[in-house]
Amino acid sequence: MELTKKRLAQIVFDHNDKASRTFDLVLLALIFGSVLVAVLDSVGELHDVYGDTFYILELLFTFLFTIEYILRIWLTSKTFRYVTSFFGIVDLLAILPVYLSFFVVNIQLLTVVRALRLLRVIRILKLGRYLSEADFIKESLKASMAKIQIFLFTVLTVVLIMGTLMYLVEGPAAGFTSIPRGMYWAIVTLTTVGFGDITPETPLGQFIASLIMLLGYAIIAVPTGIVSSEMAKRRKPEEIIHTKACHSCGEEGLGLNDLYCRHCGEELDKIR
Secondary structure, three states: OHHHHHHHHHHHHOOOOHHHHHHHHHHHHHHHHHHHHHHHHOOHHHHHHHHHHHHHHHHHHHHHHHHHHHHHHHHOOOHHHHHOOHHHHHHHHHHHHHHHHHHOOOHHHHHHHHHHHHHHHHHHHHHHHHOOOHHHHHHHHHHHHHHHHHHHHHHHHHHHHHHHHHHHHOOHHHOOOOHHHHHHHHHHHHOOOOOOOOOOOOHHHHHHHHHHHHHHHHHHHHHHHHHHHHHHHHOOHHHHHOOEOOOOOOOOOEOOOOOEOOOOOOEOOOOO
8 A cells, every 4th residue: 555655656746757747748638628618618609608518527627636636635745735835725726716616605706706716727837847847947047036137127227217318308298297107108118019108209209219129129138048048057958857756845856866855855755
């Protein structure tokens, strides 16, 4: 029994052998299917025709995700740590709305139940534990944080200067009624969105706007380059492809040679 439970834990929490990868692929298909049903069910025309079918499918998905949730609680050695973890909460929220709808019978609360059922879309967050590159991207973003903060501070400085300048050049007559309003226009223009709700009217203002647009195209590539550089430095294929997870807290992306979980300190099973 203990050996069977240990093997099941490896299948559910790890991603290294054929059985665990098959388990992941099946769950991925279920997640995508449940989210697709939730999205299609929100379309009035489809709900009128296929509402009963969508409801049956939703009950089926909820039943399967409930089994998965119970299985994870049973297999982990520290239940409370898993239940209160990010993915534990996501797993619970993925099934809770449907069960709540069974107990809300007052007609005036039906709209609340309908809103709660929209939380089914949160199942898409369950994908995080099955993406092999997720931990790699997270570490690259964390290493790039200082550079990105400096970049954002530089952008905010440009926005403040340009917003103030446009407020002085154009003034309230063109819609630049305050410096914050000018900063809003500068952000919209710098990000190349261009809503067109505020536009410069003077030749000098239009010249400044052109400079900001060109600067926006140049700035777009900066954060991408920062993160890509960190990803290139940190890329270690053997660590990305082969990983294991902690059966106590559910921490993902642990190396095959790690003896203890970096999150909770629990001793890890060796992968043979």
